[in-house]
Amino acid sequence: MKKWMWLRNNAELEKNFLLHTENIKQAGIDAILFSGSIEAIEKLIPITQKLKIELHIWSITGICSDPEIIKNHPDWFMLNRNGESCLQNPPYVDYYKWLCPSKLEVKKYLTERIVKLCSYPEIAGIHLDYIRYPDVILPVAIQPEYNLHQTHEEPQFDYCYCPECRQQFSAKTGIDPLDLQSPSTHTNWLKFRYDNITNLVNSLAKIVRPKLFSAAVFPTPKIAKELVRQDWTAWDIDAIFPMIYHKFYDENIEWIKTATKIDVQKLSSKTKLIPGLFLPHLTPDELPIAMQKAMESGANSIAFFDYDAEKIMKHPF
Ligand SMILES: [Zn+2]
Numbered sequence: 001m002k003k004w005m006w007l008r009n010n011a012e013l014e015k016n017f018l019l020h021t022e023n024i025k026q027a028g029i030d031a032i033l034f035s036g037s038i039e040a041i042e043k044l045i046p047i048t049q050k051l052k053i054e055l056h057i058w059s060i061t062g063i064c065s066d067p068e069i070i071k072n073h074p075d076w077f078m079l080n081r082n083g084e085s086c087l088q089n090p091p092y093v094d095y096y097k098w099l100c101p102s103k104l105e106v107k108k109y110l111t112e113r114i115v116k117l118c119s120y121p122e123i124a125g126i127h128l129d130y131i132r133y134p135d136v137i138l139p140v141a142i143q144p145e146y147n148l149h150q151t152h153e154e155p156q157f158d159y160c161y162c163p164e165c166r167q168q169f170s171a172k173t174g175i176d177p178l179d180l181q182s183p184s185t186h187t188n189w190l191k192f193r194y195d196n197i198t199n200l201v202n203s204l205a206k207i208v209r210p211k212l213f214s215a216a217v218f219p220t221p222k223i224a225k226e227l228v229r230q231d232w233t234a235w236d237i238d239a240i241f242p243m244i245y246h247k248f249y250d251e252n253i254e255w256i257k258t259a260t261k262i263d264v265q266k267l268s269s270k271t272k273l274i275p276g277l278f279l280p281h282l283t284p285d286e287l288p289i290a291m292q293k294a295m296e297s298g299a300n301s302i303a304f305f306d307y308d309a310e311k312i313m314k315h316p317f
Pocket residue numbers: 078079100101102160161162163164165166
């Protein structure tokens with residue numbers, strides 16, 4: 001069974017890339033999903049080559065913290081149903097500054113980033129993350145952390161109502177989404193947003209291949225659509241990594257099996273299903289059980305979130 005691990009760059013890690021990559025290799029990991037700057041990627045490439053560990057770039061897609069973009073293109077960011085920009089009023093957390101996928105310039109900007117990453121022959125694949133809308137509803141177990149009890153879609157968490165989105169939707173349907181009485185149940189308005197993400201993913205697919213094209217997504221197709229407008233079963237993608245983080249949904253370990261089964265049924269056979277497990281929620285005893293639950297339900301391999309969850313290094317596979 002192939003094993004994957006998400007790896008976020010930080011100063012300490014970058015200082016000791018060789019040591020940490022050796023640790024990862026020794027723990028039985030075959031492929032790394034790495035998030036870091038181009039400079040860090042260039043440092044990591046020869047190490048992963050030497051240690052024969054597969055390197056995929058974990059690309060944070062929808063969220064943007066680039067100061068140049070924030071300064072020069074504030075209009076690229078999403079607006080909620082109250083007309084507030086997530087640049088000035090990010091929902092939930094400060095870093096929730098989301099780019100609107102309706103805008104041609106945004107698509108160009110995201111495409112150029114991926115083109116650059118694909119120019120490295122040593123990089124085995126591109127892994128998209130945050131390829132979605134902000135959570136209109138948070139996973140149920142996370143809501144109390146923000147003093148929220150979300151039973152329906154509220155305007156301050158509902159995106160995107162920027163002029164471009166309103167104009168495009170109106171051109172298609174004759175309706176301004178701001179005039180909708182019940183936007184959360186309006187099939188065409190929901191589909192407009194699912195399709196916005198799907199079209200972006202599918203256009204990136206053409207750039208990334210023949211490298212492996214993958215993405216991290218919400219745990220089941222139903223949850224992904226309801227919480228973050230991801231219709232990931234429609235994506236042209238080689239591997240999908242559903243984040244089956246059971247405790248975020250108030251579920252027990254058995255749910256890893258249930259969710260994996262649903263995902264396998266919904267996906268086309270050409271797409272690999274690689275469930276992500278959230279290590280801080282699993283004791284060392286539970287970890288092999290969780291892996292088994294996923295594998296016996298038809299997963300192709302397993303991914304672990306993430307290297308910072310130190311316990312995995314103490315309990316290699
Ligand atoms: Zn928009």
